[in-house]
Amino acid sequence: MQVQTDERYAAIATREAETKFFYAVTTTGVYCRPDCGARLPRPENVRFFTSTAAARAAGFRACKRCKPDAPPREVTNAALVADACRRIETDEAAPSLKTLAASAGLSAFHFHRVFKSVTGVTPKDYAAAHRAARVQAALRGRGSVTEAIYDAGYPSGGRFYATSDARLGMTPKKFRAGGMGEEIRYATAACSFGFVLVAATAKGICAISLGADAQALEQKFLGRFPNADARPGDAAFAATVAAVAAFVDAPGRGLSLPLDIRGTAFQQRVWAALRAIPPGRTASYAEIAETIGAPKAVRAVGSACAANTLAVAIPCHRAVRQDGGLAGYRWGVEMKRLLLEKESAEAPREGWAEDAKRIAEDGDDDLVWPEFPNAGDDELKW
Numbered sequence: 001m002q003v004q005t006d007e008r009y010a011a012i013a014t015r016e017a018e019t020k021f022f023y024a025v026t027t028t029g030v031y032c033r034p035d036c037g038a039r040l041p042r043p044e045n046v047r048f049f050t051s052t053a054a055a056r057a058a059g060f061r062a063c064k065r066c067k068p069d070a071p072p073r074e075v076t077n078a079a080l081v082a083d084a085c086r087r088i089e090t091d092e093a094a095p096s097l098k099t100l101a102a103s104a105g106l107s108a109f110h111f112h113r114v115f116k117s118v119t120g121v122t123p124k125d126y127a128a129a130h131r132a133a134r135v136q137a138a139l140r141g142r143g144s145v146t147e148a149i150y151d152a153g154y155p156s157g158g159r160f161y162a163t164s165d166a167r168l169g170m171t172p173k174k175f176r177a178g179g180m181g182e183e184i185r186y187a188t189a190a191c192s193f194g195f196v197l198v199a200a201t202a203k204g205i206c207a208i209s210l211g212a213d214a215q216a217l218e219q220k221f222l223g224r225f226p227n228a229d230a231r232p233g234d235a236a237f238a239a240t241v242a243a244v245a246a247f248v249d250a251p252g253r254g255l256s257l258p259l260d261i262r263g264t265a266f267q268q269r270v271w272a273a274l275r276a277i278p279p280g281r282t283a284s285y286a287e288i289a290e291t292i293g294a295p296k297a298v299r300a301v302g303s304a305c306a307a308n309t310l311a312v313a314i315p316c317h318r319a320v321r322q323d324g325g326l327a328g329y330r331w332g333v334e335m336k337r338l339l340l341e342k343e344s345a346e347a348p349r350e351g352w353a354e355d356a357k358r359i360a361e362d363g364d365d366d367l368v369w370p371e372f373p374n375a376g377d378d379e380l381k382w
Contacts, residue, residue: 008048013040022049022068024060031055035073036066078296080104081118084111085126094127120289120297121266129264185233186221188214189245193338196248196311197221198241199230204258208244208311210331248312251279251343255313263307266297270304277318279343284322306330312339 011019017035024031025041031052032038049055052062052069062069070076084100100123101111115123184206186199191210197217199207211217222230233241240257247255263271269292277283283291285301294300305316308330317336321327329336 008034009043009046012036012046017073020050022052022055023047024049024055024058029060030063031060031068032063033066033068036063036068038063038065077114078118080106080111081115084115084123085119088123088127094124097123117294118296120269120292120294120300121264125265184228184230185237186218186230187233187237187241188217189241191245192249192342193335196241196245198233198244200233200237200240201260203260205240205244205310205313206260206262207309208248208313209309210248210311210335244313251312251315259310259313261310261314263304266294266300267304267307269294270301271308271314271316274305274308274315274318275313277315279315282318282320282324282340284324285319285327286322288319302327318343 008019008021008023011021011034012023015035015037017033019034022031022033024047026045026047027041030038031049047058049058055068056062084104087095087100087103097108097112100115101108104111104114106114112122115126119126121129184199184201186197186207188195188197190196193210194212195210195214195217197207197209197211197214198205199221207221209217209221243257244255247253261268261271270288273288273291285298285305286295289295289298289301292301301319305319306328308314308316311317311331317329317339319327326333326336326340
C-alpha cells in the first residue's frame, strides 16, 4: 500500500529517520532524506520518490547536508560503534573516549551519544563490562586471581577488588570456587503454575524460578554455584516462600520483600522498566528500549530479559515481539503464555511507560537495588 502524500509530508515535518522514501524540493532542485535538518519546504513545492535514482532521473541533485546517496545514518553509526567495540576488546588498556572519538572522526560528545544510542551503554561501561567478562573467563581457568585481574586490563588489583561484588556477585576467590562460602537459603512450594523455587542471600531474594518439577528446579539452581553454602530454608524462611508463591499467583498484590538484584547498569534499567508494566499489559522489546532511552538497543533488551533470575518479580514475561508474539522465556514459552493468560484478567493500568522512565531515572524505593554497574555484559558484544 502506497503511503499517502500528507503522511509523508508529516514524516518530513517530524524528521522520521525510519521512513523509507526521499523527497525533492522544486524551488531548490535538491532531494533529501525525510530526516534532513534543512528548512521545512512548503507542501506544494515537495515531490516524493521511492529511490534516489528516481530523484536524479527527475533532474534533482543530492542534498549536501543529509547526503541521501550515502548509507543510512544508522548503518554508518552501527559500523563506527562496531569498530570502537572491537578496539575496546583488543587493546591492552581501555582506550580513552577522546581516542575512540578521533578514530571514528567525531567529536567526543557526539561519539559518546552515538555509542550509547546503539549499544544502550556508555563506552566506559562497555569497556568495564568487557574487562569484567575477561576476569570471569580467566578465573575459570588456571593461574592466580591476581594474574586474571591484570590480564583483563585492570591497572591495579585494588581497583578491581573495590567493585568485585558488583562485577562477579561475590569475591573473585568465591567465584572461582563455585560460590564457596556464599550463604544461600532456598525452598520450593506449589503454585498455580506447578512449583516455585525461592532462594535468598542475606541481602534479599536472589532467585525465583518456575517449573513443573520441584527437584529439577533445585538441581538447576544448585548447579549455578555447586560449592556455595546453599541449604534448605528453615521454618522462618517458609513464610518468605509462601509470600512469593502468593505473589506469583496474584502479581497485582505486589511483593514487599527485599530483592538481591545483581546485574549490569543496563540490565537494571531494563528490569526497572519491566517492573513498571502492570499485570495484564505487555510491551515490545522496542518499546522498552525506547522507554529507557536506548531505542537502538532492542537486542540488548532481549538479552537483559533472558538474564533475569527473578520470575514475575521482574516480569520479563510481559516483554513480547513487535507483532505481539511470544519470544523466548527463561522458564519456557508455555510458562510465559500461562502467566500472561492469568494476568489478562487484571485491569490494565495506563501510563506504564512514564512510570518506567521515572524508575529508570530515579530508582525504585520499594526495592533493594545494589550497585552492580558493569558485571559481565557479554550480550552487548557485536
